[in-house]
């Protein structure tokens with residue numbers, strides 16, 4: 011049980027945190043034919059764009075309302091209207107997802123009201139979906155932006171009637187920002203193995219999994235189709251992955267009466283057992299043989315790997331849901347979660363198996379890791395890793411100096427097995443070999459036993 | 467006042483683009499009004515940070531919400547031969563309380579923490595949009611902090627919403643002129659001291675040129691701002707001559723240093739072979755004009771002759787492999803014609819080049835080198851680039867990171883020649899490296915494999 015502390019520093023050094031609006035934008039990127047747009051100055055969008063481009067190694071569609079200094083003073087509502095018209099004309103998306111920023115929240119634009127008016131004035135745009143979410147930069151973090159954007163989408167896009175898309179038996183999978191495209195593919199496969207069609211929402215595995223498209227497209231390509239979102243009420247069950255998806259799951263329940271089960275963990279043997287057991291009960295089918303086999307493979311991996319984990323001290327810097335996954339998992343493998351740093355509030359933080367959880371930065375991580383064996387955080391941990399001479403396993407967003415972030419996951423037996431091997435190998439690689447000087451006697455050993463003393 | 471500064475920067479007389487403009491046009495500035503829903507470029511804060519962050523030993527503190535620094539830190543490609551402090555991300559990460567009550571105290575405390583923990587020779591404080599809206603006076607806070615702690619604390623007043631990157635580059639220059647340059651005296655100076663202005667040492671490219679200058683006995687007093695140290699910048703007013711690297715991003719520094727400290731400068735580039743030679747010549751000429759021994763000119767010519775022969779020979783080795791290959795060159799900031807000749811020398815055909823940021827002289831020059839029917843591309847969407855690529859039947863695209871997917875997703879070779887690139891392309895060495903990279907990319911056997919359709923696709927077609 012952890013004490014949750016907030017950094018007392020004035021100056022954040024080496025940020026762990028990223029801002030809400032780009033968390034929101036990434037959620038929008040998981041919707042098919044969507045154009046995410048930040049309502050703010052152009053620079054905020056440019057930074058987000060470059061960040062995702064480097065993380066996913068993909069071209070990223072993302073727009074801006076391009077607020078100038080004057081517009082921020084006068085109010086930038088008209089910029090939203092002209093941006094929508096402009097985007098509609100140029101790229102014809104199915105959805106424009108609008109996130110506010112610090113700039114527009116400081117002024118306090120009433121975007122919802124404006125959009126209502128705009129709708130009334132532009133009936134020709136009725137088929138274009140618009141979702142607005144408030145994501146001020148000066149509050150919360152990336153994960154909160156994702157969470158709010160998902161809840162807003164559910165609120166705006168879900169309709170009463172069921173989607174009859176692919177197959178009749180459907181479940182909804184509400185996925186948190188801590189999951190990678192590989193994780194989403196894994197959960198979809200699992201559902202399919204039980205004869206269940208999954209509406210994964212948002213689905214960055216469709217849009218950001220690094221495939222080579224036939225044609226150039228200016229909007230997101232792949233991702234959850236709007237019709238699938240509209241019909242989420244018709245599913246047999248909703249599974250929410252990650253505590254951050256609770257607001258979206260609640261919104262869905264309120265709107266459609268859809269029951270949900272929330273899994274705050276997807277990483278590890280027990281977590282995967284629970285997930286499969288749930289799918290088995292919903293579908294009324296037994297767990298397929300391939301998962302029974304994968305389960306025993308993971309068990310074997312844990313047996314082989316636990317030697318390397320035992321007693322090792324590990325420092326984790328991650329957003330709350332990912333920290334919850336990693337912290338618990340590290341603990342289950344016999345390592346000690348020495349330092350836990352996170353970005354924003356969450357009800358899970360006080361239950362993390364660690365003495366203290368700090369809402370802080372990577373300077374805090376670095377100063378708390380001097381005697382650690384491993385760092386687990388995103389690519390920005392590389393400087394600390396270099397200075398401390400401690401290996402770093404990159405996980406989370408952004409990962410810009412290693413390839414394949416989208417294809418590495420934590421979900422399911424295979425996800426857990428991959429991570430188990432990766433980490434065990436890092437720990438094995440940094441084990442120090444014994445030398446003749448490894449086991450000195452205490453310096454103040456009584457001299458009475460030394461040869462000189464005996465000779466006397 | 468910030469707005470005065472911006473006006474001042476916009477009417478920069480040293481800018482050749484400005485010389486052709488009327489008074490009224492100049493007032494409007496160089497930044498085209500942005501269209502909401504048109505693609506986004508970097509903001510003025512980004513530009514200021516790009517320009518100053520290469521100063522390696524100072525703390526760069528961003529006053530703003532987490533967006534400005536948290537989403538972007540440690541992503542710039544400069545290199546340092548010494549301190550790594552420049553890569554540390556400092557930000558006030560302001561909260562709602564700061565928005566409501568103002569963030570000046572928060573900023574002041576942050577400066578104190580940095581000085582206590584990291585003891586840098588100076589702190590640079592960057593203004594961003596939200597605190598600018600709230601009315602935080604960073605100049606006043608920096609002044610108070612300088613006085614209280616006895617260390618230079620430099621305000622960089624370039625909040626994102628005042629304009630694009632380019633304006634931010636210039637506002638950064640103004641901050642150096644107002645608060646840093648000329649504030650310290652060097653222990654000694656020589657008639658062989660120069661400044662290089664507007665070079666950021668991306669991928670360490672300055673070090674491809676420095677050995678040439680070292681060999682001639684020319685000292686770089688200060689490079690603004692690649693691999694610079696704070697004290698070098700503060701003492702840079704004692705250099706005898708300056709080279710302003712072509713991009714125009716820091717013309718105001720070069721011109722005002724000439725005005726204030728009589729340091730003559732020229733516009734040059736280390737990008738391309740003839741440009742490198744010409745720049746070396748100009749440097750020597752300016753230095754001789756300011757008291758260096760005349761024999762420097764002869765030594766410079768001798769070095770140029772030797773190095774040019776060496777570089778052409780090395781590039782020539784690639785000619786058999788590269789002859790007839792068609793290149794599309796999409797450079798953005800840099801003068802593309804200076805690369806064209808090197809590519810041609812290696813036997814390649816440049817089928818098109820961008821002229822987005824080129825002046826009309828540049829365009830003339832391109833016509834001269836490439837012939838009348840060269841594709842000149844002004845600005846294009848990725849979609850247009852996609853099809854141009856096909857139509858021009860290019861074998862390889864050389865461009866900045868943003869357009870890489872237009873090539874790669876089209877299964878076409880691509881070499882990164884803009885800001886975030888991993889390879890250094892400066893000087894003679896750089897051109898050899900560029901040609902080598904093109905060769906590596908073009909002749910990678912992977913292309914043949916990835917272009918082959920899957921066997922079942924073939925079957926289904928026939």
Ligand code: SF4
Pocket residue numbers: 050051052053054055057112113509510511512530533534593594595596625626627
């Ligand atoms: S536009 Fe303003 S708020 Fe956005 S990143 Fe640039 S300085 Fe920060």
